[in-house]
């Protein structure tokens with residue numbers, strides 16, 4: 099019954115904001131088109147479509163607001179006017195009562211709050227749709243007093259989320275069935291992705307694990323502080339971490355007055371992010387200013403403080419390779435290669451004409467070379483590439499969209515701090531080192547090392563496999579043969595790369611020696 103009431107509210111909000119209009123053009127059945135037109139009569143829909151969509155999501159509550167926020171990052175799927183408007187969505191929810199937070203903590207640790215913390219501040223420091231944060235004091239294993247921040251999930255979220263998600267799934271399948279335009283937005287996939295995202299956010303142990311991994315990765319860099327996790331006090335609904343003390347990055351004047359070197363801060367931001375992406379393949383993907391502070395403590399003066407680890411991005415070797423090759427081709431202005439890469443990767447339908455895709459990519463990228471290199475924003479280049487790809491039905495992987503969105507955030511933040519920030523010279527050493535690792539002899543060596551146990555294991559088995567193959571040839575020839583041929587091809591490729599790599603290396607050494615002799619180096 100309640101399900102129906104919620105469904106009716108959604109229909110009402112959709113109708114009042116004229117969202118049915120958004121689908122009108124795409125409706126395929128004439129009867130439905132007629133009905134939708136009739137329903138439009140009498141409504142004054144003077145606001146732009148993006149604004150109407152944003153307002154409707156706000157009226158539908160925090161889960162829909164989150165959905166809009168996540169959707170706003172899918173610039174590969176959405177038209178720019180809608181994506182821009184959705185990016186303005188903000189969580190505005192009142193905090194939940196301290197008693198509720200205390201009850202959640204007591205349920206999680208099966209102890210009264212006074213036994214968990216020496217002191218617990220009942221007034222939260224921050225509150226959002228999924229969780230809120232309280233400060234507290236605890237005694238750690240060594241008996242030392244520690245100031246901590248306690249993140250507690252808003253109770254009863256799961257049933258609300260499940261209900262809203264099932265209605266979203268239903269709407270998505272209607273949109274997909276009724277409208278050709280809507281189908282292009284891949285609504286069911288988008289909702290499934292959102293479902294994953296929300297369930298991840300509902301598990302604070304997962305967030306704590308993300309924080310711990312980032313803290314370990316960033317330890318040697320000395321540019322950013324990440325709170326320590328108190329694992330004895332972590333539970334899917336409660337997360338206890340070191341309390342950080344910094345000035346929000348948005349308060350630039352305060353930071354300047356305290357003596358922080360702002361241009362260095364801008365450079366450091368880009369360095370941190372590029373290290374996370376290109377070295378570790380594991381990056382903080384929710385870099386809005388609310389999650390970034392700067393330390394004024396004399397020991398860590400001027401270092402970033404990073405908070406909120408609910409959303410992180412991971413890049414596979416395939417993603418890194420895609421980025422490495424695309425960036426290299428882009429900076430060589432080899433648009434044909436960029437187009438070929440998209441087709442080779444299987445992201446564009448194979449019947450796509452390379453020259454058409456190449457022309458579209460050229461149109462997007464060429465204007466960037468008109469400005470100084472230091473102004474080129476990789477986030478923007480990627481965004482334009484994804485938008486172009488959209489026209490060719492390319493399916494961009496969510497982790498790359500996340501990367502592009504975060505790149506834009508970071509570059510924007512850097513520029514805001516220092517309008518003269520030379521993005522290129524900050525990013526270049528990373529890209530060069532990383533591309534060398536991705537495509538040079540280091541990669542070959544890495545792959546060889548990674549594959550070595552596999553080959554060592556396979557080699558002694560080869561005679562037996564061959565024997566089996568010859569015996570079973572009549573019954574089951576294809577898969578085994580294919581496997582053997584594949585293995586042989588892989589070995590050949592590796593050997594070939596090894597030989598070429600070795601030759602290249604020796605040749606490089608000879609040339610260097612020669613240049614040194616000629617005193618050119």
Ligand SMILES: Nc1ncnc2c1ncn2[C@@H]1O[C@H](COP(=O)(O)OP(=O)(O)OP(=O)(O)O)[C@@H](O)[C@H]1O
Pocket residue numbers: 189223224225226227228229230231247249325339340341342343388389405406407408
């Ligand atoms: N370890 C910490 N030390 C000090 N303050 C913290 C800490 N963790 C969180 N906070 C405070 O709580 C606020 C909200 O934290 P966080 O962003 O993790 O929560 P959230 O529920 O995911 O919020 P949102 O979704 O709006 O980003 C931070 O902006 C910061 O002010």
